[in-house]
Amino acid sequence: MARNPERRTLLADAGLRVLAAAGARGLTHRAVDAEASVPTGTASNYFPSRAALLAGLAERIFDRMAPDPAVLADLGRREPSLALVTDYLRDIVERTTREPDLTRALFELRLEASRRPELRQALGAVLRKGYADDVAFHVAAGLPGGAFEVALLHYAVDGLLLDLLTTSVDAGFDAEQVVSALVARLVGAAAG
DSSP, X not given: OOXXXXXXXXXXXXXHHHHXXXXXXXXXXXXXXXXXXXXXXXXXXXXXXXXXXXXXXXXXXXHHHOOOHHHHHHHHTSOOSHHHHHHHHHHHHHHHHHSHHHXXXXXXXXXXXXXXXXXXXXXXXXXHHHHHHHHHHHHHTTOSSOHHHHHHHHHHHHHHHHXXXXXXXXXXXXXXXXXXXXXXXXXXXXXX
């Protein structure tokens, strides 16, 4: 297997763009090579199988979607409150909608993982780590509620993102309004 980490990252980023634009059916090594403007066969050198390509994309997507450590540090210094949870959630929504194709690629990976056990395992491990990090932040910050409320927020935000980035139900609500209401109703109810 090739060992150039910069080239691997270039290919993974190209693969995420292909996945977002063409879906899982359009994701091929050749399409990744073309998107990355590299010679045909390059992606195969780094990701020798479709399973390896998908696993590489699953790994890369969370590197790109990771929260800014400075933002987390600022949030972590604040007093526990529903406003803090709301701002934390707003950061998640802002990060995931800043590059909508990246979030669409994540949805595609999650759908593909439902059909591919090897991807389900790799992507599931990354998703569980992200959830555990969110729970740890929530608990360390002394926020109301706990792991169950964090899970509820994940489920709700996933639905909000799906609506914002795909065909919408177009209920006419502003995303900021939705985030505030989710926190008040899910976490506020647990605190009360």
